[in-house]
Amino acid sequence: MRRIAVIPGDGIGPEVTAEALRTLRAVAPDLEFDVLDHVNADRYLATGTALSDDDFARVASCDGALLGAVGDPRVTSPDYARDVLLRLRFELDLYINHRPAQLLHDRLSPLRDQGRRPIDCTVVRENTEGPYVGVGGALRVGTPHETAIDTEVSTYRGVRRAMEFAFARATRSVCLVDKANAVPHNGTLWQRCFREAAALRPDLPTRHLYVDAAVMLLVQDPTAFDVIVANNAHGDVLSDLTAQLAGGPGTAASANLNPQTGYALCEPVHGSAPDLAGTGRANPLAAVLSAALLLDCAGRAEQAERIRTAVRTVVRDLRCTADIGGSLTTSGAGAAVRDALHGE
Structure with a gap:
């Protein structure tokens, strides 16, 4: 990966x-970047275009992508975010959402029991199917008989x-999470595929x-999990829970992957947080750790490990933003990471 x-x-x-x-430039100066700051x-709002065909072609021609955040309170239609995020996921066939959750420091855990705080697990979320594919519709909208269907x-x-x-990434165990008792047709398929994959790894x-x-078990004892595999909707919720157990959205990174082509789109999971924009209070560590995933x-x-080591160092030393115990600005926290890189 060069571009x-x-x-x-x-x-x-x-x-x-x-x-x-x-x-990234500090640890990998040979990388090249194509910045699409107009997307x-x-x-x-000005043109009605979220991601043009030319924009998509530029992203697809690179070896991977880094996304900051998409979302603005002025945009009320979900089409904007869908046309950027879901178009990239679906058309690049980024069928895996890889969400590692590892506690950076003991103080960041919301759990009282110290022995159960050190979460170190990964949620593997199927990323291009499930209820997010847009199959469905609405009838008699705006009437007392309005009917909405999502499949x-x-x-x-x-x-x-x-x-x-999921099984290729696991070292300790794999847990399938579903709701097959209430959604039996999808559940049956997921459980059959789970058994088939497990048969190839009898040691796991x-x-x-x-x-x-x-x-409930994640909150009770997150250390009981290694790799969790789930559908798009369940994985979406579970990965946000594991992120909170590992320190909150300010440190949560994610990767949208196609393991067959090698393409990766990495992004922090905190969203655009418009209330923090321009205040200097945004935590850059999730974006920095997303760069490490890339x-x-x-x-x-x-x-990648050099970056993660530097992040752990600045979190330990409270050289970070206020949401995780420090007092630095966004740029100050980023500079602290790079100082830690130089001080290895």
Whole structure:
């Protein structure tokens, strides 16, 4: 991976992305960047275009992408975010959402029991199927008989490749999370694919939990999990829970992957946070850690680990933003990470 597309986006996106890019340049000066800073809500409001075909072609021609955030309170239609995020996920076939959650420091955990705080797990979320594909519709809108239908879609191919990725990443165990007792047709397919994947890794402990039980156990003891695999909707919720257990959205990174092509689109999960935009209070660490994920996907594990080590150092030393115990600004926290890199 040599060339990376960058979409800073909206709200705090440009601020945190700038720190991530500076950090990437510090550890991997050979990388090249194609910055699409016009893909944002301002252009959408002015032209109605979220991501043009030319924009998509530029992103697709790169080896990977870094996204800041998409979303603006002035835009009331969901089409804007869908046309950027879901178009990239679906048309690049980024069928895995990879959400690692690792506690950076003991003080960041919301759990009282110290022995159960050190979460170190990954949610593998199928990223291109489920209820987010847009199959459905509405009848008699605006009347007392209004009916809304959204259909959950699972294919053998889609579920199988999510399982393959989950089992390839696991070192301690894999847990399938579903709601097969209430959604039996999708559940049956997921459980069959889970059994087939497990049969190829007889050395690896496996477990199945319904999503309500999984949520309770994650809060009770997140250290019980290694890799969790789930459909698009359940994985969406579970990965936000694991992010909070690991320190909150300010440190949560994610990768949208196609393991077959090697393409990765990495992004912080905190959203555009328009209330923080321009205040200097946005935490850049999720964007910086997303950049580290991008390096992982590029086979640059050593460079990625340098960034993560630097992040752990600044969090430990309280050289970070206020949301995780420090007092630095967005740019100050980014500079602290790079200082920690130089002081290795």
